[in-house]
Amino acid sequence: MIEVIENGNVCDIVMDTPPVNAINDDFLTEFHRALDHIETAAPTVVLIRSTQKVFCAGADLKGIQQHFQSDSGIEDMITYVRAMHRLFDRLEKFPAVTMVAINGAALGGGLELALSCDLRVAAHEARMGLPEAQVGMIPGAGGTQRLTRLCGPGVASRIILGCETVDGAGAERIGLAEKSCPLSDLKTVSRDWAAKIGNLARPALLASKECIAAYSDHETDGYALELEKPKITMRSQEAQDRIAAFFSK
Template sequence: MIRTEREGAVATLTLSRPPVNAIDPAFVDALEAALDTVEAMQPTLVVIRSNQKCFCAGADLALIRSFFDGADGTGRMVAYVRTLHAVFNRLEALPAVTLAVIDGPALGGGLELALACDLRIATTRAKLGLPEARVGMIPGAGGPSA
């Protein structure tokens, strides 16, 4: 789901959850594991990129919908959002320079992932946005504070 490679002082994390790198608990766990690996590597630069058509399309909407099908949907949703905050805060605090290479849509939580990096570079195919704002929601993973 997230491949970690190192070449010299550069570590590269490649997001690969077909088809659009939607964020779910397994994605969060994979990002946590990748950050464990990166911290052990102690690189100077960490590049985050995708091998899918999207950099990251944000939350897995089916997952979000499923949270509210159960009795404690709100509680489950809050717990999930806290995991997003934790992993994005960890990325932001890495002692290496972090660079998001955006070559496709980075939407919602995907844009928030990119905003947790020190630097972002986008190609002409990139589309950046927080679509949840259109329906009156705030970005859940820290977008307003990034």
């Protein structure tokens, strides 16, 4: 269902749940197990990808239907969405640079999963959207917040209120994806980018990730955090070695 492939400073999380990588309780449990394993390995980059024709189609529709038919459906639905929040919040704060390679449809919870990561590479042929309003729901697993934060309220309103889907090239134009390429090149582009980042200084990347997150946290002074982080990074042997190597040239 969820496979981990370790390759030096880069770890792949491979979603392999036919036919559409639907997010259900088993999916969430397996994803957490993969993150537990990877956190111990302490890679610099985590690359999330799919073996299916879609990246992730979101919530398991059979489970959603059961919630609507059950007397405790509302409470069960909230429990399910909270479980999605726990996974996506963990991904957002994960101690590595997280990247997704979006090969096909990333809809609803599938796009919310991608939004919880640091970087997105999308195939031109991919389709991304938050179509929950079509079925009387909202993108409640972080979509309204993360998409607005990433792309601004105008784009978020287009995607959420207008139920628009965009392809990979369109996603890059509106800032939803950082890179886009033909599907045939997606593996190479995402792997090369992951490898390039993987060769950078992990402590510096994690410190930078925390500072970037401070931008949207009104309780954290991002400027003050920038002044604090060098007290840690400059003491690291890696930073000293990299500085010495740089000046030796």
